[in-house]
Amino acid sequence: MTDDQPHERYHRQILLPSIGRSGQERLRRGRVCVLGVGALGSQVAQLLARAGVGFLRLVDRDVVDWTNLQRQVLYEEADVEAGLPKAVAAARALARINREVSVEPVVQDVDAASILPLLQDVAIVVDGSDNFELRYLLNDAALELGTPWVYGGAVGTLGTTATILPGETACLRCLFPDPPPPGIAPTCDTAGVLGPAAALVGALQAAEVLKLLVGDRENLNRSLVTIDLWSLELARIPAVRRPDCPACGLGERRFLRARAPSRTVQLCGRDAVQVSVSPRQELDLAALATRLAALGSVLHNPYLIRFTVDGYELTVFRDGRAIVRGTTDPALARSLYARYVGM
Ligand SMILES: [Zn+2]
Incomplete structure (x- = not known):
């Protein structure tokens, strides 16, 4: 490997005025945790690894399944047949894409007892989860640590994302004060999910991470964005912080304080x-x-x-x-x- 290889590799990205050489160096020093390496998480992780973000921690509790291959871009049939955990299969795929990136796979269920150590040495967290239980826990943990995180979801043909900057923008509970009761919200289990919807949300999340890492806070997404990939309807709802928000306004950490029983x-x-x-x-x-x-x-x-x-x-x-x-x-x-x- 020659000294100028990194510049060669990232040439098209360094040309962008919003990144440039100094931005590329910031990306190289960037540390990001991706919570959940499914459709959104594998899309985000791939884009960040290709962009040269220096450290990625990939956390997932599940193994690669045949039904994942339709949209989870880091996985292949051989991963299903080998029964590999997603975090491990994703780390192997990223190592083949960019050996300059350090990837730490974590095969673990994230709960109130385990979340803080996973987040405390990274600059940004990406929500790649498939459930609100984990998102509300992540919201509490990110507020506690003051760490920005990028919310994302894709169900059916609809994609949603918001960027949450503790103390600055609306948090998840400003937007949705309580998790939906079980069985009410559609999930990918009941409604299916369109691969391009997940890919688009992952791309939007990855772009937010790149803006955060290069320090361009002016251009961050400060809305709750929803896009229907089928009808191409797009909505941007201003994500206004609520002073009476229990989490970011009053400091309640209900989900982080919850005891995690068997x-x-x-x-x-x-x-x-x-x-x-x-x-x-x-x-x-x-x-x-x-x-x-x-x-x-x-x-x-x-x-x-x-x-x-x-x-x-x-x-x-x-x-x-x-x-x-x-x-x-x-x-x-x-x-x-x-x-x-x-x-
Ligand atoms: Zn809030």
Whole structure:
């Protein structure tokens, strides 16, 4: 590698007056966390890696699935067949795209107990999550740390984004004071999602991150932007900060203070339930794989084992967390977990 290779690589971007050589150097020193590496997150991560953002932390709890390939641009069929966690598969793809970028994959469920350490050494957080539970937790954590974050969502043919600057712009709870009750808001599970809608929102989010990293705050998006990719209707609603906002106005941190008990959650887009155990425990995956091999078919890689029995599929991670596929019933998922993994 020669000294001038970086300049060659980023030549078309350095030509942009809004970036230039000094902006490129800022991007190289940039540190960004992408929470959730699905359709939005993989689009954002790819664009930031190609742009030369120096450090990317990719956090995701899930494994690559066939239904992801329609829109999650970093993944390939081989990743599904290998049963790779998304964060690991994404990090490998980014390493092939740009070896100058340092990528840290984190295979973990993010909750109130784990979010702050993931965010405290980065400049910006990108919302690549598929659920409001995590977004409201991220809103609290970002306000607590004073870290800007870029909200994004894509459901059906509709994309939404907003850039949240703590203390300066509206926060998520200024825009939507409370999370939608379960079952009310459409999800990609119930409404589907158009690949281009996710790609567009990811591109808008990536552009906001680049503006933030080069220090161009004047041109940041200060609206709640919604675009329907099918009808091409676009709306920009001014994102006005509310003085009586419980989170950024009154300092409440309801979601960050919540205790995270052992719990089960249904996963978006999957006939599946996640079973978490608390406190986290380090499992001996090899021993578990050997034990389960007598009972059903087992796929084993360094990150997880996937065990198939009686039409159910249990993906068990090193920290004891599991995704039980073939059911949406939390009680059944926990009972399968107890039977085969033990609690
Ligand atoms: Zn607020």
